[in-house]
Amino acid sequence: MYNKKPGIIGHYFHEINRNPNTGTWSWFLHRIAGVVLFLYLFPHFLVTGSYFLTGSTEKFDFWTKAVQTPLFHFLEILLISAVAFHLLNGLSVTIADFFLMTRKHKAIQWVSIIIFIAVMVLTVVMFVPRVLAH
Amino acid sequence: MDEKVGVGGAWGWFLQRITGLFLAFFLIMHLKVLHLTSEWHLDFKVVTDRLQASGWWGVFYILFVPIAVFHGFNGAWGVIEDYRPGKASGSGIKAFLWVVGILLCIYGYLAINALLRKGA
Numbered sequence: 001m002y003n004k005k006p007g008i009i010g011h012y013f014h015e016i017n018r019n020p021n022t023g024t025w026s027w028f029l030h031r032i033a034g035v036v037l038f039l040y041l042f043p044h045f046l047v048t049g050s051y052f053l054t055g056s057t058e059k060f061d062f063w064t065k066a067v068q069t070p071l072f073h074f075l076e077i078l079l080i081s082a083v084a085f086h087l088l089n090g091l092s093v094t095i096a097d098f099f100l101m102t103r104k105h106k107a108i109q110w111v112s113i114i115i116f117i118a119v120m121v122l123t124v125v126m127f128v129p130r131v132l133a134h
Numbered sequence: 135m136d137e138k139v140g141v142g143g144a145w146g147w148f149l150q151r152i153t154g155l156f157l158a159f160f161l162i163m164h165l166k167v168l169h170l171t172s173e174w175h176l177d178f179k180v181v182t183d184r185l186q187a188s189g190w191w192g193v194f195y196i197l198f199v200p201i202a203v204f205h206g207f208n209g210a211w212g213v214i215e216d217y218r219p220g221k222a223s224g225s226g227i228k229a230f231l232w233v234v235g236i237l238l239c240i241y242g243y244l245a246i247n248a249l250l251r252k253g254a
Contacts (some may be wrong), residue, residue, distance in 0.1 A: 011216065031213065038206045045238065049245030051252070057178040064176045075167075083165065087158050094151045130174060 022109055026089050033086040042080060073131045077123060084119045088112040143145040146208055160198045185198050194249050199242035207235040 012031075018026050046053075047067055051060040087122040096105040167184070185191045187195055 008217070034206075035210050035213065038210055041202070041206055041238075045242060045245065048249075049241060051178065052245040052248035057252075060178045060181075060182045064178070064181070080165065080169075081162060087161065091158060094154060097151060115216060120199075126169075133174070 034084040195246045
């Protein structure tokens with residue numbers, strides 16, 4: 001516990017400098033991914049709810065079309081990487097917490113990282129054709 | 135070192151993990167249906183046909199939305215807590231997050247419901 005309040009961004013540099021281990025990196029990336037997914041929720045709800053909000057199927061089609069451009073399909077890859085990392089890292093934390101496996105956490109984390117890389121390879125293989133299919 | 139762990143802190147920790155486990159299932163299903171088995175092109179007809187193909191999708195999303203919103207907002211609170219807000223501003227922020235979260239759940243329910251009922 002430190003008493004000086006670090007700045008919003010400085011906080012992360014501070015933590016990583018103090019403890020530059022896999023656990024700190026996983027905490028940092030988990031947080032970045034979590035914030036991205038939290039922010040993603042709002043435009044996602046707006047696009048999905050555009051029929052409810054406007055009562056017009058044309059408006060719904062307009063907004064769903066607007067998010068099916070090459071740029072958005074590319075961003076989709078980043079979105080899936082955020083989901084996959086946050087999900088797998090979250091599972092590794094939950095396993096360590098619930099099954100009292102803190103001592104084995106580093107090994108569990110590496111397993112989750114390997115699965116994450118495999119998921120990302122599959123995602124890129126699947127999504128690059130979508131990005132290019134326009 | 136005399137800081138106390140906030141009341142209900144353990145509940146936030148516990149529920150974050152439980153909702154996370156549910157979300158692992160819901161999100162994998164959600165992404166699988168949207169990206170692996172669905173058409174590439176999305177429009178109103180594709181989306182409503184898919185949602186109305188089974189009555190279970192209504193149940194699925196009515197559970198999924200509040201669980202996702204809780205996990206997101208509880209996580210946001212965890213981020214804010216790292217900056218150690220004062221007691222008054224902390225409870226103000228917490229109340230704000232609850233209100234926005236509950237409104238989002240209601241909105242999510244209405245938005246899905248509109249898609250489930252259209253033309254059904």
